[in-house]
Amino acid sequence: MAGQGPAELVLIAAVARRHYLQDRSKVEIAEELGISRFKVARLLDAAREMGLVRIEIVRQGTLDLDVSAQLQERFGLTHAVVVDTPDRDATTVRQQLGEAAAHLVEEVVTADDVLGLPWSRNVYAVVSALNRLAPAEVVQLSGAIALPDFDSSAVDIVRRAARLSGGRSHVFYAPFVLDDAASADAVRRQPPVAEGLARARSVTVAIVGVGQWAPGESTIHDLLSAAEQAELAELGVIGEVAGVFFDRDGKVCRPSVADRLVTVDEDALCGIPEVVAVVSGAAKEEAVRAALRGGLVQSLVTDAELARALLARS
Amino acid sequence: MAGQGPAELVLIAAVARRHYLQDRSKVEIAEELGISRFKVARLLDAAREMGLVRIEIVRQGTLDLDVSAQLQERFGLTHAVVVDTPDRDATTVRQQLGEAAAHLVEEVVTADDVLGLPWSRNVYAVVSALNRLAPAEVVQLSGAIALPDFDSSAVDIVRRAARLSGGRSHVFYAPFVLDDAASADAVRRQPPVAEGLARARSVTVAIVGVGQWAPGESTIHDLLSAAEQAELAELGVIGEVAGVFFDRDGKVCRPSVADRLVTVDEDALCGIPEVVAVVSGAAKEEAVRAALRGGLVQSLVTDAELARALLARS
DNA sequence: CATTGGCTTGCTCAGATGAGCGGCGAGTGG
DNA sequence: CCACTCGCCGCTCATCTGAGCAAGCCAATG
The missing domain is CATH 1.10.10.10 (Winged helix-like DNA-binding domain superfamily/Winged helix DNA-binding domain)
Incomplete structure (x- = not known):
């Protein structure tokens, strides 16, 4: 031969x-x-x-299309975009991820869509990088968390998107996490909040971050006491998306902590036909894998590191 | 688009x-x-x-098949083999060229062929690298030149090839270059020589080196006096193959110096259906180009340097 | 010398493919 | 509001291509 x-x-x-x-x-x-x-x-x-012909799919700018396509195929995703930056700096990666996701959103969202945006640093990066948007309605999916080095509320995110789209926006001012269930309940009962969260059921496209239940990998995780962190971990919580917790299989959990959050409820989130997760870092592999398994997200925008980690096993 | x-x-x-x-x-x-x-x-x-798919023909060992195929196509060659060595050392290159050419000869020569071999360092390298050979007849095409650092006669080359093939061999002992035409004539009239050279007309495959008419690029050139070197250059001689001189267009020349050589005559050489030139070094570009143009050689075994030079222009 | 087995070659026919064409819808200017 | 243009889409038909098959070739073997 x-x-x-x-x-x-x-x-x-x-x-x-x-x-x-x-x-x-x-x-x-x-x-x-x-x-x-x-x-x-x-x-x-x-x-x-005999391997005499070598064929490869070439990278386009910062996009690794080959790995994107592999990811999309392997996990049956609607969309997959893998950004490959030589730079490993978290801020740079977040920004490039944001740009890529913004382009995706610009391309995918039509006037008939309803765009849902929770508070998240990655979601903020996406909306910051948006340049134009079809005249879709924009809906706020969660309250906000004030971070020392990060000065944007959930409202800012939604407003900016709505301004670009020229569509209607639905915002409310509320914290993401409260001290106890009663306070959260009270906030949720306020008409703007209740109304806003109710609109989540009409959302057709959401952009979300993914938190893994580990120090530094989820803003919510880091806000809780060590006891609570451990409690959720024992319940099998591996990650969260817009404050909705899930276990290793991607099955949604509802720990008592969830009562203290002002965010979209799990049924509404699961009902969104197209949830785009914007995530980076191999450390979040487990959470992303679970979210995919549970069908919580349909599309991914990631960095090369996470993409490779996801493809490496299974 | x-x-x-x-x-x-x-x-x-x-x-x-x-x-x-x-x-x-x-x-x-x-x-x-x-x-x-x-x-x-x-x-x-x-x-x-948009150049998203990249296809390339991969190198196989030391063979650059892509360039080989280009060379073959561009010059309408029967065979082309380009050896790409990282090493630039002349001896190493000659050896690798010899191996590649030997493999080609092993593949191409059949029992029905008659193999013609002139004296040449490159031809020696080829025959040295030969491992097996179809039972073809082997014919000596020229006398030999004694070189200080090179201890093989034309006879040795032919004998080795014949031994490998198991076919008949036709050898004669004679110098390649003599001092004057009369001496050369005398040598040529000797029965073994005359008979051997007459057999050149039945040769079907010849392996040859190519000399460019410049110092260090042709053994014959370097054996002549400065006056003779200049004389031939003025006649338009650009190179020689087995002691047959040709000009820039590959047209055969017959300067008086030719009368002093004991080698195949030009008609016989031109009548060989398949002449394989084993050549290396960009310095020989002109001579090789001319030999190709004149149809003196049908196949090439070269190093990457010469191959690229040949492909670069025209 | 005949046989056999492995290998290569070219054929048939069904399914895949490319070039060119007309239809449809979005955007545009009157 | 309508006509126009332009780009995208899918169709038809002729050509190209792949899978499987049978004939020829070579070499080793009985």
């Missing part, structure tokens, strides 16, 4: 050149080289078999 | 992956992705147009 001598090898290369590089038809090549088209086909098979 | 958003790009990549990497049919891909086969075809066109 090994094309023995150099003459044979060069013939194979000649055929491969003509077919792949100059893409001529096999019949044409056969006529030119004075061999049968079957022989041409067999030489081409041989060429591929 | 530019596939705008990332979703489109990833779709194109997904299609390209499936088609080129997993080679599935377009119909199949269309069904899987829920688009028409025409769209698949158009996406693939787009992918190639």
